[in-house]
Amino acid sequence: MVREEVARVEATSPKDMGRVMKPVLERLGPAADGKLVSQVVRRPLANSDP
Numbered sequence: 001m002v003r004e005e006v007a008r009v010e011a012t013s014p015k016d017m018g019r020v021m022k023p024v025l026e027r028l029g030p031a032a033d034g035k036l037v038s039q040v041v042r043r044p045l046a047n048s049d050p
Contacts, residue, residue, distance in 0.1 A: 001027065001028075002020065002024055002040055002041055002044065003044060005023055006020055006041075006044050006045065008023075009023075011045055012045075013045060014042065017038070020041050021038065024037055
């Protein structure tokens with residue numbers, strides 16, 4: 001799900017994290033752990049940092 005969203009919003013760096021986090025959290029619902037989601041989202045964005 002995270003990789004799909006990164007590709008959809010064309011996120012290329014950690015600066016784009018908010019653009020990925022919002023839709024991912026919306027899809028996961030209110031029970032989602034924001035801290036855990038943040039860690040998962042950060043991984044692919046950190047790997048693409050120039």
